[in-house]
Amino acid sequence: xxxxxxxxxxxxxxxxxxxxxxxxxxxxxxxxxxxxxxxxxxxxxxxxxxxxxxxxxxxxxxxxxxxxxxxxxxxxxxxxxxxxxxxxxxxxxxx
Amino acid sequence: xxxxxxxxxxxxxxxxxxxxxxxxxxxxxxxxxxxxxxxxxxxxxxxxxxxxxxxxxxxxxxxxxxxxxxxxxxxxxxxxxxxxxxxxxxxxxxxxxxxxxxxxxxxxxxxxxxxxxxxxxxxxxxxxxxxxxxxxxxxxxxxxxxxxxxxxxxxxxxxxxxxxxxxxxxxxxxxxxxxxxxxxxxxxxxxxxxxxxxxxxxxxxxxxxxxxxxxxxxxxxxx
Numbered sequence: 001x002x003x004x005x006x007x008x009x010x011x012x013x014x015x016x017x018x019x020x021x022x023x024x025x026x027x028x029x030x031x032x033x034x035x036x037x038x039x040x041x042x043x044x045x046x047x048x049x050x051x052x053x054x055x056x057x058x059x060x061x062x063x064x065x066x067x068x069x070x071x072x073x074x075x076x077x078x079x080x081x082x083x084x085x086x087x088x089x090x091x092x093x094x095x
Numbered sequence: 096x097x098x099x100x101x102x103x104x105x106x107x108x109x110x111x112x113x114x115x116x117x118x119x120x121x122x123x124x125x126x127x128x129x130x131x132x133x134x135x136x137x138x139x140x141x142x143x144x145x146x147x148x149x150x151x152x153x154x155x156x157x158x159x160x161x162x163x164x165x166x167x168x169x170x171x172x173x174x175x176x177x178x179x180x181x182x183x184x185x186x187x188x189x190x191x192x193x194x195x196x197x198x199x200x201x202x203x204x205x206x207x208x209x210x211x212x213x214x215x216x217x218x219x220x221x222x223x224x225x226x227x228x229x230x231x232x233x234x235x236x237x238x239x240x241x242x243x244x245x246x247x248x249x250x251x252x253x254x255x256x257x258x259x260x261x262x263x264x265x266x267x268x269x270x271x272x273x274x275x276x277x278x279x280x281x282x283x284x285x286x287x288x289x290x291x292x293x294x295x296x297x298x299x300x301x302x303x304x305x306x307x308x309x310x311x312x313x314x315x316x317x318x
Contacts, residue, residue, distance in 0.1 A: 013125055014132035031156025032133065036126050037164035044171055044235065052121075061125045 001028075002035070002042060003065060003073040012060040013039065039063060047072050100145075100152040101130050111162035113313050114169030115306075122165055130155060163314070167244050170307075170314035174248025175234040177303040181255050182227035184296050185220040185262070191293070193217075195286045196276075209272040216265040223258035227251060245314035252307030255300055263297065 005011065005019040016039070017032045042048045047069030053062045065073070105127050112119060130151055137147035155161070230251045233242045 012132075013129040014136075017129070017133075018136070031154065031161070032129065033126070033155040033158065033161035034164065036122070036129065037161065037168050040122070040165075040168040040172075044168070044175075046235065058128065060128055061121070 002038060003047060003069050003076070006048060006063055006065040006069070007073060010062045010064045012055055012062045016063065042069070100148045101127075101134060104130065104152045104155055104158045107158035108162050108165070111159060112165050112169065114166070114310055115173055118169055118172055122169065126161070126165070166310075167314040170248045170310040171234050171244030173310050174244065174251045174307055175231060177248075177255065177307050178227040178231040178234065178251045180303055181251070181258070181300060182224045182231060184300055185224040185227075185258060188262075188293055188296060189217050189220045191289050195289050198285075206272055209269055212265055212269050212272065216262055216269065219258060219261050219265070223254055226254055230254070245311045248307050248314070249311030252304045252311060255304035255307065259297055259301055259304065 001020060002016060005016055005023060008019075011019060013036055014032075017035050020028050020030075020035075039048065039050065043050050043063070047066055048063045049066050050061050050063045052059055054060075055062065105123070108123055108126060112123065114122075133151035133154060134144075134147045137150050138144065142150065230247050233247050234244055
């Protein structure tokens with residue numbers, strides 16, 4: 001999900017949290033503090049790149065989806081579509 | 096007067112998270128900025144300053160759990176750097192010493208036992224470097240697959256310190272077995288220079304190994 005919100009362009013930590021909240025219609029209510037270590041883990045994996053830059057007059061760490069991150073996002077998306085299709089078929093058959 | 100909620104959360108993180116100064120400071124700054132952004136957003140939504148700070152910290156979650164997750168990332172980052180240093184330094188020292196012995200003008204031959212020991216030291220150095228290369232890959236790309244970074248970082252520390260002890264002890268023994276050539280070699284300025292570099296690099300790697308153990312232990316101890 002973090003990779004997906006970065007697909008639209010670079011964002012800083014709180015921007016990512018806001019984007020997650022907006023895209024889920026407020027349904028995603030994860031503790032915001034968990035986003036920061038998760039971003040560092042994604043950066044360590046090479047899926048996002050983090051740089052310090054000045055945004056709105058304040059120095060912030062901004063993240064961008066890397067090429068490897070785009071590939072990973074595409075793979076995860078396909079996996080999810082296939083999985084949700086299977087589950088949907090099974091559940092749809094029982095009603 | 097009630098304590099500032101954001102200050103309390105940041106204080107908890109500052110007390111709990113340990114690691115390399117710059118990486119730690121950047122990580123804490125990023126989290127602090129994020130909390131301040133959340134406060135600003137609540138203020139813009141019309142909340143008073145105290146309530147805005149309280150809500151931002153409530154959304155943040157348990158600071159001790161966040162600190163534990165940040166600690167693991169700091170350990171992983173340090174472990175990756177240490178593994179890279181060791182993967183390069185151990186073989187580089189072998190090559191440097193091979194050059195000293197190959198190009199020097201030391202008299203006499205090498206006793207068979209010293210030859211075997213030298214090969215063992217070389218083998219240990221290259222094996223340790225290969226293991227550090229594997230750890231590097233685990234901490235980097237395999238971070239994608241949920242490899243426990245704290246354990247790998249601890250492993251890098253143990254590997255580095257054991258290799259230093261093995262190579263160091265073996266090298267001292269090698270010089271004892273080969274006293275004549277060693278005494279002659281160390282009188283040459285280039286060999287003495289390589290010896291000084293070796294001691295410096297060994298001390299540097301020793302510090303790296305100890306920090307890996309400490310950060311790995313802190314990250315494994317959890318919130």
